[in-house]
Amino acid sequence: MSDDSRSCPLLHVDMDAFYASVALRDHPELVDLPVIVGGGHRGVVLSANYLARRLGVRSGMSGTMAAQLCPQAVRLAPDFAAFEAVSRSVMETFREVTPLVEAYSLDEAFLDVSGSARERGTPLQIAEWLRARIHDEQRITCSVGLAATVSVAKLASRRAKPDGVLMVPPDRVIDYLHPLDVGELFGVGEKTRDRLRRLGLETVGDVARIPLPTLRQMLGQAAGAHLHHLAWGTDRSTLVPRRSEDDPERSMGAEETFSRDTADPVVIRRELLRLSGKVAGRMRRAGYAGRTVAIRVRYSNFETITRSRTLPDPTDVSSEVHAAAVRLFEALPTGRRIRLVGVRVEGLRPRVGSERQLVLGAREHGWAEADRAVDLAGRRFGRGAVRPATLLGGDRP
């Protein structure tokens, strides 16, 4: 590859089979076997090594199906603490190269290296340096896509996998994009792909040839414009450093699939209590309060509904979140068997000090104090050290 890579200052770095690679690093005796991370009872595959993929296993697939395709695979439980540690360390390496890092998930990030040339060389040289460095330090491989825009860099890294590099310079973008299946575009999932196919649009080029107003009419204002830019490779070229002070989280939630479906309101209310405490605790640790409490219920037929209520004031108090969640749940028709429940708090804003207690009555004040005591005990004795009495000894779903 000749090095005209200065026209491709955006790097998308993506770890190869991240969870599986980290797991294998800690279980070297398994490297020659197909390995699946996740996919336990009622679960889906989180990651699979390339041996398992060769047999058809894909992440997101149900564990049951993976076991059918690949009964000889070794199944490992995910170790999120290990994944997070590797992720933090990799992101630090990225920040050595440039401050312009958009961490997209635990195992992916976009880097803008346009300002790093003098110290570190061309984007292509930087990509290879990063790959070598990550391999040396973490013993896992990654792939890098280079382009002038975010979505093209992302497509390129996918095509480079595993353990490769692919650059798509601006003057080659159209030739690269237009033959691709529309489903490959970042943001085009199964539903949109099917819809486009029914409209006779199979390739990215087909979409590109549709006039923008027509596309907007077909897919909606935002989605139409978005797709148009993706099809011409003219999507955004500047990065948004994620999860900084000017980029607060929008919502926090927790959900759980029961080990078997249940219609028992006592079991469900107890689960709502546990999830509310988990969410509110995370909010307090992160310094957020939020006004809208939402629950999610998935019935045994997989039909999924949400119900939400906006409170007069933001809260991070476990019992307030729980009370709102239970009220929403109790407004639902009874008797249907439920597969999953979730609690989410939306409209988060940074909690400034504790001014709220000053204007509230004694009742709420007491619960906020109780939460603080629980948080303190959790820090000293481990999370879950103090819990509501109804969660003690109860069967976890």
Added chain:
DNA sequence: TCTGGGGTCCTAGGACCC
């Protein structure tokens, strides 16, 4: 024994206010 758990963004309709 099909189908997790964490999120984000968009749309659409109705309420409500000016």
Added chain:
DNA sequence: TCTGGGGTCCTAGGACCC
């Protein structure tokens, strides 16, 4: 007597991503 728009907030659902 008949009939306005625009803006914002709230709620529910849907699509998508890793």
